[in-house]
Amino acid sequence: MKHGLKISLILILGIFILLPALRTLVVSFDTDHGVSFANYEYLLTTPGSLIAIKNSILLGLLTVLICGGIGTFLAFFVHFFDVPFNRFLDKVLMLPLVVPGLIIVFSFMQLYGESGLVTKTLESIFRLDAPLYRFGGLSGILLVHAYTQYIYFYMNVTVAIKQLDRSVMEASMNLGASPWKIFSTIIYPFIKPALISSSILTFMTGIGSFSAPNIIGGGFKVLTTQILLSKANMYLELAAAQVVVLSFFAMSYLSLARKYERKASFASAVRGSVLQPVKVKSRLLKVLMMMIATIFVVMIFLPIVTIGVLSFVKPGTWMLEIYPREFNLENYVNIFTKSRSLAPFVNSVKMAMVASLLGVMVSVPVAYILTKTSSRTRPLIEFMVMLPFAMPASAIAINMINGFSQTLLGTWVLLPLAYFVSLLPLAVRSVSLSYQRLKNEYAEASKNLGAGNLMTFRKITLPLIAPGIWAGLLFVFIRSLGEYTISAFLYTASNRPLSIAMVNSIFEFDIGLAMAYGTLVLVMTFVGAAFIKKFQSLTE
């Protein structure tokens, strides 16, 4: 039985993850003149295409730098120093993690775009003829990334700070070390592994980002948007080659960073005393810190509140004016009374459910194999499960198209399958955490007392890992709910999801409706995230 399970797992992972990726690789060598490097030659010699490649890498690196700066600063700001209201701040700073990127892009457009609320307000306050800044292009994309991606750094560095050993720092201070010396020789080595591992996640999202470059990028071309264009021009082979190039950079960074991470990580000596936040004595400094904290809180809440408020804008108004004037509930009424407006909501919920259930069904056995066994097939399974992590979302979408062009393309199920593939690493990680904390002794004791494998799993293991499973399930669910990139490539008439409906409404200038969809996604996401937190605390 165990064997059968393993074989079917390998088959599932092979069919849905490995083969589509390989198929893309094969397609990328397809040209009019048979198998050749012509597609790659085009990509690497045409100036416009080279710019897109260069821009993608630039975007990835800048995203890492900016998010690293903000995230690390905030982690120290909130957890190293004794900032007033730090528990509240910590909660607020975690908010953007769950907000779908697409929603942020739209909200930022409405706030900071050329005719945006904040832009126009500043213009009228300072009586300017032209806007103070131009939102869009590289800086616009980076602003969106900064808002959504600093959290990885913030979370990981926070964990590292909490493990800092106060006694070591006090000792070196007593020995006359300067603050800089303490930082560079004690603190920095401690947070370095956290910085590296956060940079991996951030770089991946940076080069794989699609919604921001697609919607506000303007002339700033990156590979992800060029892939969609090649596809629209029916150059699927070229799109495949672009996917391979993009995945190559993602994987190179991943393996490079992993290598450094291994070098940088070290086991801390005997745990000393827990770090107490450093007290700030200067009143001036305190006021300054309060101001910084306020700015961050406002910056984080503003886009979220904007979406909620704009969802009440009366349909058909607000074309020429700067501020919307008429508000009512019509958008929500429309969604819940017109079956065509409700459809995207229903579609997204259904697909998110399919994706999350698939995710659980696969991740529970996979996580078990990865954490509790050491069979010969383990590296293969691990490789296949983690592959989607190293591939940007648009690459996964193109893989699905290439892998299933003869069978599932255009059907309802392909999109939820793609969600499942892209989020599987997340689900596996969540379940693995539970397994790692599960002591083998429990299962052994149960078996010694005469329970069978199934019985042990049902009565002992499952209840103990349940929080991890629920957290994984919800992770996949909320991430699928507002997913845009993969959806843009794969949606069909029968499963048009919320994200696409939002984009269409924005583009047809039904901003209120788009924001009402966005609000629904946000509410469901926040509820889901609250549950995840609950489950995670149960695991610990």
Added chain:
Amino acid sequence: MRLRKWISILLVLMLGLSFVACAKEEPQAEEPVVAPAEEPEEPQLEDKVVIYSTHSEDLLELVATEFTQETGVAVEYINLKGELAERVAAEKNNPQADVMFGGASNLFMDLKAQDAFVPYQASWDASIDPLFKDAEYYWYGTIQTPVILFYNTELVDAEDLPKDWADLADSKYAGQLVFRNALSSSARVMYTALLQQFENNATLDEGWTFMEAMDQNTKQYFDSGSLMMQAIGRKEASISFSVLNDIMDNKINNNLPIEIIDLESGSPVITDGIAVINNAPHSEAAKAFVEFAGSAKVQSLLANEFNRMPTHPDALVGAPSWMSEIEFKVMDVDWSDLAAKQSEWMQKWDTEVKSADKDIKQ
């Protein structure tokens, strides 16, 4: 245990959601489909039809609702914009849609050559000018869509307007132009038609130089027609091009201060087509939909509701008055030649031309 409580709440929630999901799934399921009474020998229609389109949600919803009322067939549709043709081609081996509704005639020519359609002779075939249909009944044009340059009358004086497309390369229009990007189906036609004008004079290279110069003057490329209109309305830029129905719609319904510009070499007029997809899963319903969408009744409905110019002469009768009053020169476009070159030129435009300066501008 508290965990159990959470889990049960969650389960109930998900169950509830799935009920909502199921309840709305098949709105037409309860009623058996009856073929229209006037044609009793007509084959049984399937219970739904899937439409891939470039038309707006509003337009599609109206046509779909009317069609369902008349035939009882449920309609699923999506607006794929500039990606429409690719989607139809990509699914050729395993079609998921029944009807391609909208998109310029060159796309239909291209896809016909790829065996993506099946012929269907509509009852109103004889009324349609050969200009607007395929001689072998593979597709019909049901809407005429001129793509026209227009301007904000509060920002530009009439004497400063460009006289022809070539003037748009003039540096006096720097930062004044906003256009759609290459994912818009009308923009794809526009850019390719312009290049074709140059190629016809054997000066394609000059054409690319012109495109680069025009790109220099372009302030922004939009992913959406409405956002572009908003930019013109809010005076972010003064000149743009769009499909005529959008211009009229915003002028009449949204009171935007805009007027069209009649250029010397004319404006291309797209024939928006419709066709039954080869091996369509619901082929009978697909034919019925084509029959319906091209009929004088629906064409006239779209003319009045959405300012779409009909191809059926009978539909012109009750159409809005501006359709007979408006005057502009029509650009001479070779649509079948356009079909062959559009993809290549648009790929080149987007990778080589559009990028040329944008980095500097920011």
